Each structure stands twice: as C-alpha cells, then as structure tokens.
Amino acid sequence: MSRENENAVEFFDVSFRVNRRTLVSNLNFKIHQGETLVLLGRSGSGKTTTMKLINHLYVPTTGEVLVEGQPTTRWDPIALRRRIGYAIQGYGLFPHFTIAENVGLVPSLLNWERDRIQARVVELLELVGLDPPGQFLHRYPRQLSGGQRQRVGVARALAADPPIMLMDEPFGALDPITRLELQQEFCRLQQQLGKTVVFVTHDIQEAFILASRIGLMHGGKMVALGTPAEFLESEDPEARAFISCLRSLEDVEASAFARESQG
Numbered sequence: 156m157s158r159e160n161e162n163a164v165e166f167f168d169v170s171f172r173v174n175r176r177t178l179v180s181n182l183n184f185k186i187h188q189g190e191t192l193v194l195l196g197r198s199g200s201g202k203t204t205t206m207k208l209i210n211h212l213y214v215p216t217t218g219e220v221l222v223e224g225q226p227t228t229r230w231d232p233i234a235l236r237r238r239i240g241y242a243i244q245g246y247g248l249f250p251h252f253t254i255a256e257n258v259g260l261v262p263s264l265l266n267w268e269r270d271r272i273q274a275r276v277v278e279l280l281e282l283v284g285l286d287p288p289g290q291f292l293h294r295y296p297r298q299l300s301g302g303q304r305q306r307v308g309v310a311r312a313l314a315a316d317p318p319i320m321l322m323d324e325p326f327g328a329l330d331p332i333t334r335l336e337l338q339q340e341f342c343r344l345q346q347q348l349g350k351t352v353v354f355v356t357h358d359i360q361e362a363f364i365l366a367s368r369i370g371l372m373h374g375g376k377m378v379a380l381g382t383p384a385e386f387l388e389s390e391d392p393e394a395r396a397f398i399s400c401l402r403s404l405e406d407v408e409a410s411a412f413a414r415e416s417q418g
C-alpha cells in the first residue's frame with residue numbers, strides 16, 4: 156500500500172453545503188486500510204454525500220478529505236478514481252455493452268492490451284461467482300438476473316484492482332435470499348482481497364454482517380462510530396433506534412464478537 160499511512164481515508168472537519176443547505180457537517184473520522192467501514196443511517200442522513208466526498212464527486216465546503224494522505228483537491232482526478240472502485244445500487248451497467256465490455260471498461264480506458272483485459276474479465280467473473288464465465292461474457296445486462304447484474308457491478312468496480320472500494324447500497328434491490336448470498340460472498344471476497352471498503356446501507360442486519368466498524372449518520376453528522384460490539388453499547392438515541400430493529404440481538408452479538416475475534 157502507498158505511504159506509511161495506515162489510514163486510507165481521513166475526514167478533517169468536513170462540511171458540504173449546496174445552495175445554502177448543509178448536507179453533511181463536522182465530519183471527523185478515519186478509515187483504516189483494509190477495513191470495511193459501513194455507513195449506516197436513515198434515508199437522507201448523508202451517507203451517499205459522505206461517500207461522494209471521498210472520490211471527489213463532491214468537494215468539501217470546509218475541511219479536508221485525505222485519500223492515502225493527500226487531500227482530494229490535490230489529487231489528479233483520474234489518478235484518484237483509479238485508486239477507488241465504485242459500485243452502486245441499480246448496478247450502473249451500460250445496457251448496450253456486453254458483460255465483458257462492462258467489466259473491461261476501466262482496463263480499456265487505461266489502455267490495457269486486449270488479451271490482458273480478456274483474462275482479467277474472466278478472472279473477475281469467476282471471483283464474483285459468475286461461473287463459468289463463458290456463459291456470461293457475451294450477454295447483455297438485461298439478459299441477467301438482478302443478483303447476477305449486481306455481481307457484474309462488483310466485478311466492474313474491482314477491474315483495475317483499486318485499493319479502495321466504495322459500495323453504495325449495492326445489494327439494496329435484491330430479494331432477501333440473494334442478498335444474504337451476496338453478503339456472504341462479500342465477506343469471502345473481502346478476506347481474500349483485503350481492500351479498504353466503505354459500504355453504505357440503511358439495513359442494520361447488513362451492517363452487522365459486513366462491518367469491521369459501523370459509522371452511524373444522522374442529520375448529516377456521524378453520531379456513532381465503532382466496532383459492531385461497541386455499536387451495541389452506544390447510548391446515542393439514533394443508535395438505540397437502529398439497535399431496536401435488529402432481528403435477534405443474540406445472533407448479531409454472536410456474529411459481531413466472532414468477527415472481532417477473527418480480526
């Protein structure tokens with residue numbers, strides 16, 4: 156990883172305003188290299204805005220966001236996007252591109268050789284469980300199920316092997332069984348690849364399955380930040396409201412402690 160910095164991303168007193176409306180304010184937190192930070196919060200709490208401040212889609216009105224030790228405003232925007240993969244709900248796939256073209260998009264923009272792109276596409280489809288890849292390469296997104304398209308979206312975000320992945324409700328639109336399957340695959344992939352991941356969700360069960368730490372957003376502020384076990388101890392009223400939505404506290408506590416003892 157680059158630099159000695161053990162933080163992939165750092166927020167220093169960050170606020171972001173549009174048309175005199177404050178979308179996020181006073182954000183101060185660090186995202187460690189290799190961790191999965193889940194941004195949890197109600198709809199409209201500022202999760203996506205926070206994420207867009209990382210890949211320079213938004214520029215802080217005040218404060219600074221550092222990526223690998225350097226403010227986003229000082230990064231060359233193209234170099235920054237190469238270090239950051241972005242997967243979004245609704246897959247973001249181009250409908251008139253085949254699966255191979257969609258997954259190979261960033262490598263081809265980076266002028267990789269054709270053979271290298273093809274090999275990478277096959278490798279990624281296998282990695283995200285679209286096996287055998289030959290069955291999918293030449294299909295179009297509309298010819299895949301929602302779960303399969305979501306896997307393609309993740310494969311595409313991983314294509315140029317970025318050290319940081321931003322994932323914005325990537326499993327939001329899926330049935331609960333496929334969603335659980337993808338969450339489990341995500342954990343497997345994360346163990347294998349060790350990326351720094353920022354994952355946005357409003358689903359507390361999902362947060363507990365995936366997170367090394369959970370950052371809870373409320374009204375544009377981060378009101379709690381900690382490991383799942385720490386989160387359960389939070390006295391913040393919004394955290395308590397989310398915790399009361401947990402299906403089975405015992406199950407979740409067990410999985411949170413299991414993850415912590417692994418890590």
Ligand SMILES: Nc1ncnc2c1ncn2[C@@H]1O[C@H](COP(=O)(O)OP(=O)(O)OP(=O)(O)O)[C@@H](O)[C@H]1O
Pocket residue numbers: 173176178196197198199200201202203204205357
């Ligand atoms: N470009 C924009 N201009 C003005 N207001 C915006 C803009 N983008 C987002 N907002 C507003 O800022 C607030 C935070 O939006 P954001 O998308 O960050 O929330 P979120 O927590 O990701 O929500 P959701 O879970 O529904 O996606 C919302 O009230 C939204 O309407």
